[in-house]
Amino acid sequence: MGHRAKNKQPAPQALDIKQNASPKKLGKRKAESLDDKSNARPTKKNKEAPKSKQKGDKKKKKSAHFEDDDASADGWENVADDAELKAQAKSLFNNSDDEGLDDLDIDEFNDDELRGPVQAFDFGSDAEDNEPELVTSKAKKSKQFERPSKIIPTASDDSESSSDDDDDERITMANMAARSKALDEAAAAEAALDVEEMQQAAFNEEEDDDLDMDEDEEETDGEPFQLPTQEEKEAEAKAGGPDVHVVQRRMRDCVRVLGKFKKLAEKGRSRSEYISQLLTDISSYYGYNDFLAEKLFQLFPVAEAIEFFEANEVPRPVTIRTNTLRTRRRDLAQALINRGVNLEPIGKWTNVGLQVFESSVPIGATPEYLAGHYMLQAASSFLPVIALSPQPHERVLDMASAPGGKTTHIAALLQNTGVVFANDANKARTKSLSANVHRLGCKNVVVCSYDGREFPKVIGGFDRVLLDAPCSGTGVISKDSSVKINKSERDFTLLAHLQKQLILCAIDSVSPDSKTGGYVVYSTCSVTVDENESVVDYALRKRPNVKLVDTGLEFGREGYTKYRGKIFNPSLSLTRRFYPHVHNMDGFYVAKFKVEKRGKAPKAGTESEIGLTGIEEEGEQVAVEEEKIAFDDDEDRPYLEEAKRRRMKAKGLRPPPRTAIKAGA
Ligand SMILES: C[S@@+](CC[C@H](N)C(=O)[O-])C[C@H]1O[C@@H](n2cnc3c(N)ncnc32)[C@H](O)[C@@H]1O
Numbered sequence: 001m002g003h004r005a006k007n008k009q010p011a012p013q014a015l016d017i018k019q020n021a022s023p024k025k026l027g028k029r030k031a032e033s034l035d036d037k038s039n040a041r042p043t044k045k046n047k048e049a050p051k052s053k054q055k056g057d058k059k060k061k062k063s064a065h066f067e068d069d070d071a072s073a074d075g076w077e078n079v080a081d082d083a084e085l086k087a088q089a090k091s092l093f094n095n096s097d098d099e100g101l102d103d104l105d106i107d108e109f110n111d112d113e114l115r116g117p118v119q120a121f122d123f124g125s126d127a128e129d130n131e132p133e134l135v136t137s138k139a140k141k142s143k144q145f146e147r148p149s150k151i152i153p154t155a156s157d158d159s160e161s162s163s164d165d166d167d168d169e170r171i172t173m174a175n176m177a178a179r180s181k182a183l184d185e186a187a188a189a190e191a192a193l194d195v196e197e198m199q200q201a202a203f204n205e206e207e208d209d210d211l212d213m214d215e216d217e218e219e220t221d222g223e224p225f226q227l228p229t230q231e232e233k234e235a236e237a238k239a240g241g242p243d244v245h246v247v248q249r250r251m252r253d254c255v256r257v258l259g260k261f262k263k264l265a266e267k268g269r270s271r272s273e274y275i276s277q278l279l280t281d282i283s284s285y286y287g288y289n290d291f292l293a294e295k296l297f298q299l300f301p302v303a304e305a306i307e308f309f310e311a312n313e314v315p316r317p318v319t320i321r322t323n324t325l326r327t328r329r330r331d332l333a334q335a336l337i338n339r340g341v342n343l344e345p346i347g348k349w350t351n352v353g354l355q356v357f358e359s360s361v362p363i364g365a366t367p368e369y370l371a372g373h374y375m376l377q378a379a380s381s382f383l384p385v386i387a388l389s390p391q392p393h394e395r396v397l398d399m400a401s402a403p404g405g406k407t408t409h410i411a412a413l414l415q416n417t418g419v420v421f422a423n424d425a426n427k428a429r430t431k432s433l434s435a436n437v438h439r440l441g442c443k444n445v446v447v448c449s450y451d452g453r454e455f456p457k458v459i460g461g462f463d464r465v466l467l468d469a470p471c472s473g474t475g476v477i478s479k480d481s482s483v484k485i486n487k488s489e490r491d492f493t494l495l496a497h498l499q500k501q502l503i504l505c506a507i508d509s510v511s512p513d514s515k516t517g518g519y520v521v522y523s524t525c526s527v528t529v530d531e532n533e534s535v536v537d538y539a540l541r542k543r544p545n546v547k548l549v550d551t552g553l554e555f556g557r558e559g560y561t562k563y564r565g566k567i568f569n570p571s572l573s574l575t576r577r578f579y580p581h582v583h584n585m586d587g588f589y590v591a592k593f594k595v596e597k598r599g600k601a602p603k604a605g606t607e608s609e610i611g612l613t614g615i616e617e618e619g620e621q622v623a624v625e626e627e628k629i630a631f632d633d634d635e636d637r638p639y640l641e642e643a644k645r646r647r648m649k650a651k652g653l654r655p656p657p658r659t660a661i662k663a664g665a
Pocket residue numbers: 106107108110111114115116117118121381399400401402403404405406407423424425426429450451452453468469470471
């Protein structure tokens with residue numbers, strides 16, 4: 001267990017600077033900047049709203065909102081007085097009455113337990129089982145919806161403190177989209193430079209002073225920092241590892257030096273030495289295995305990586321999805337408020353989601369919960385279904401569906417028309433799936449249990465397919481910290497191949513003749529490129545009859561089009577990444593494909609149909625492969641063979657030795 005994990009017991013720190021800032025933890029620079037902020041200007045809210053209104057009891061205000069019938073257009077955040085609050089509440093909750101297709105939702109406290117290949121799941125830990133325990137406490141409230149504090153000031157901190165008044169506002173689900181956009185923009189410049197720099201450093205072990213981006217800038221970042229010597233490291237190891245404060249300070253220093261390498265680095269030390277020290281400290285401080293720490297670290301510019309690791313130490317907001325088959329969001333909100341639940345609408349991007357700040361009753365065991373009025377579901381889990389956008393009367397396949405958060409969301413959007421085939425390879429998990437389907441009153445769901453790779457042989461011709469794939473769960477580490485230590489390189493390789501097989505089957509299960517649909521949505525609760533862009537890019541290469549289309553999601557970072565030497569189809573930028581430290585939701589990835597008839601695809605690079613056909617690979621155009629359905633190429637063969645052996649084993653048969661399969665293949 002890492003230092004940070006060991007010291008994690010207290011509730012996560014919120015960004016309420018006055019309450020939570022600890023000079024000891026945040027370090028000198030941060031502490032100083034916090035002192036400054038203690039005299040900070042009032043937030044926009046403070047400025048705009050009369051004091052007496054602001055101090056009012058939030059819960060009381062909200063009750064008033066739900067009672068009022070006047071309509072208004074905006075969300076909660078800028079509300080100035082009670083009348084306006086009421087009007088806005090009405091407006092917000094009226095949206096859910098529309099039951100439009102944009103207000104999808106889905107659950108996902110479940111997904112954490114559902115990750116990984118079917119054999120690897122912990123069948124006993126169904127999240128639905130945990131729901132009744134979920135009582136949000138007052139203490140939790142201030143922590144949950146605010147951005148986690150950071151041990152290291154970053155570029156995004158700077159941009160926050162220097163930009164307009166909005167920046168002082170806490171991050172809620174409601175203002176998250178706008179905040180994340182601003183953060184994205186601020187981080188973009190740093191990211192572009194820093195990622196490039198990181199990548200080069202990774203490929204090139206030699207010191208490269210030219211990578212210093214800040215050489216012309218005035219040096220304002222303090223003393224050069226000296227890495228520990230070999231003797232110091234040995235002494236540290238002898239003493240049972242470094243002191244937590246030493247590690248914190250060293251991490252801060254390494255980030256600082258890596259930001260201004262030429263100015264601050266010790267003479268004769270390479271960038272990769274600093275990165276290596278930082279990675280060692282990240283592993284020990286946060287409790288990751290070295291492999292995963294590095295894999296996740298590589299995803300971000302240096303300072304942002306620390307934000308990501310910090311965010312994984314903090315629980316995400318508790319959110320629920322209104323089941324519009326049973327109730328309306330404003331009615332549900334009112335009912336829960338009456339029970340002492342403090343909540344508010346999530347954001348404008350969903351009209352069925354509610355964020356729960358505190359509750360005196362277990363959110364997973366209220367009469368409304370038991371009556372199926374809502375699903376306890378992470379906000380990120382709404383996203384794939386929003387992207388899927390199922391239309392009434394369609395036939396939809398949810399290929400990996402247990403315990404059914406997204407299935408029941410799809411069913412609600414279909415308004416109990418059409419049909420949802422809710423499949424999951426894990427039969428045990430289909431029990432909780434069926435239970436949820438019943439509880440939420442979904443009458444258009446067929447539950448089945450096949451290996452997803454058997455589709456479309458089992459049944460095909462769907463209007464839409466959701467593949468919420470089994471994954472490593474690197475996006476939900478705050479819920480399941482075991483991921484930090486139990487994922488190896490081999491797991492990622494195997495998972496990626498299962499995902500590649502499943503995605504081709506998902507594509508092949510869609511009818512290109514669908515009048516209303518013809519879409520596949522691929523999602524994971526993981527942030528690794530192996531499980532996301534690489535899989536989607538593979539599908540584009542193997543299925544020239546598909547192209548990526550816009551997900552329809554209002555926020556999220558663009559998917560990578562190149563990563564550590566890999567070049568993906570440019571249309572990968574249409575896919576979306578979600579991060580805990582940016583969006584205050586679980587790490588998630590969403591891609592949406594349109595499936596066309598085979599053989600109709602134009603050649604790569606023609607018109608705007610990027611991704612519809614093959615891509616340039618090592619200078620050679622990958623041809624349109626009309627009938628290439630089987631996974632019979634060299635890339636897939638070893639994985640297919642391994643899968644075949646596992647299937648035989650599962651059936652109690654003795655698989656032939658690996659060499660024999662190869663010979664007979
Ligand atoms: C991320 S979870 C799905 C969560 C679900 N979509 C929801 O919203 O509640 C992944 C699921 O994939 C299932 N699974 C694993 N391998 C599979 C396979 N080969 N075919 C179909 N399902 C599989 C697991 O049993 C697990 O329930």
